[in-house]
Amino acid sequence: MDSRRGEVEDFPNEADSAATPSTVELPWTTVEHYLGRGLGASYRLSAVDEPLVSYEIAAAGRGIALHVELTGRHHAPSSPLAAVRIDRVLHGGRRLARVTTSEPELLRDFHDLLLAVADRIVVDGQGLARAFDETVHGWSALLGRPRGLSRERRLGLHGELAVLARTAGTIGWQAALDTWVGPTGEEHDFALESADLEVKTTASERRRHTIHGLGQLTETTGRPLWFASLRLTRGGAGGRTLADSVKAVRDAAAAENIALGRRLDGLLNAVGWDAEQPDDERWTPRDSPLLIRATGMPRLTAEDLPEGAVERIDTVNYVVDVTGLSSDGQPPPLDLSDLPLP
Template identity: 30%
Template sequence: MTPETLNAYFAAGTPTLQTLSVDPHCWLRIDPIRDELQLFTPETGDLPDLVAYERLKVNLDEMDGLACYRVDVEAGDARYEGYSFIAAVVDAMKSGKTLAAAVQGALRTFMDLLAKRRRLTPEREQGLIGELLLFSHLLDTVGEHEAMQAWLGPQSEEHDFVLATCDVEVKTTLSEKRVHMINSAMQLQPSPRRVLWLISIQLTKAGAADESVSLTGLVDNIRPRLGGGRESFDEYLRRLGWRDDDVDLYRTKYMLRSQPAAYLVDEEFPAITRPRIDIIVPQSHFVGAISYRIDVSSLPASVPPQPLTEFAMTSRGEI
């Protein structure tokens, strides 16, 4: 099956069944609705252990009244890689291997191919662009060493940047309003004896505009400006889900919809934080996994301290 043929089956929108082998019996079901490729084979031997693999699952099912194992491969944007993985499993079974052994052998060959097209979601892509825009600004204002020390977002800390004078949470949106997703009750909670600023960045898709940038372009712009911090920068990107093999997936270009705005997160700022929950909610220790949207469009922006001042006071809709 060629990539074009496989894509045509998915484009049809209706599940189809293909016979891949008669001895042993193996069927391939292409399910555009679930966006999956499914391998059916009679229930013999041990069940493959796929617990550690995000895009692979195995279940008990039946085909033509026959008890079967069903291996599900999440297709996504790696359809042909997924099909090639299944074909390799079937070839190994035709040579006498059990399903479990065939799957493990194919995984060693295809694991990277199955994973490498796992691009960032658009929301995470845009969020990373926002952080890199500020990181790039810090490279020019405070230098590489302090910029690398300040950027804590990839380390899953509560705030994206911790500067000498303040902490910074960067939020990026494509919305016409400054509406941002807050992912926890601690994200807008100032650290003790620290000042917290929310930097709101509005992007819009730019097409072929000269003053635009893509995620790939930002990474390519920053790397040559780094010296000893290059290795740490690359590791930070990997933690956030970036892979150099995927640069062609990030072709969308953006430009600033408006100038970045800074908001002081103080007692008057409308944030849902753990201390505020503890005051209002009975037995608040049972409340967790809080996320919410906040619209700061109508709030007055403030002038942040250096080295953020020029970043949040830019007068052009350029990146």
């Protein structure tokens, strides 16, 4: 166990010796190292003779923030983004604007946003309000264009590959690939021999998962449906990227049969995996997955709606919290205890 967990450390401070930095740089891998170890850290981005601009990592992995000193009559601007908050704090006799996010699963993208804002302040000499406004507007043209898989889907694929690898360890890769039916458009992720299995993965403290549609937690006639809740946390240097997991399962499948590796490639393409996507987030399991029968958890199905309502409702998405639920002793169709990422 790291004896320094929860302490505050300082990053190496290039800004102290850089009078006119050409760009603001702070690799995500460095930030993730501190997040994964639960250590707080502070990195000054501005020169020592300039108003303070610093990148902050809260202890215990509570998140990241940008601190910008407010000089003269400057005030903290308001944020037009629901996931980004800008408030004012006092620290060391300085008035600071603090930029934070309420979405822990978006820390990687928020990190890029903070550096883009800081670069406009430190390098271009802009005030926080203008730097933040230009960054948001500069990114707005890109927001409508897909950046590969969404964060939710990337975490979900991590979990499905972990379950796929565990299944293959039991029945072999050819049979395991037969069970992974989610990529082919089936309602549930896995069709095991005796049951169906829906897999959801989250990076939140609680087991909160988004359910898409009325059929995702509906049992097929004659087949029990089980729900697997996986929780991941930042893994730092010892964690696994999604690319690591993809390579591990593909190598394992191809080792059994080269054709199986090609078949797995097709399934990965079907779910939108692209090896060229940015991929520097490292994850590790927080604990063993929770496995419960879908009938024993909060859910919405077509049978729960009044007669005729299904034909008039186009889309149903909702978030369910299964924290603390149990399977009531029913034997699951697959042992997922101590499930590692591939």
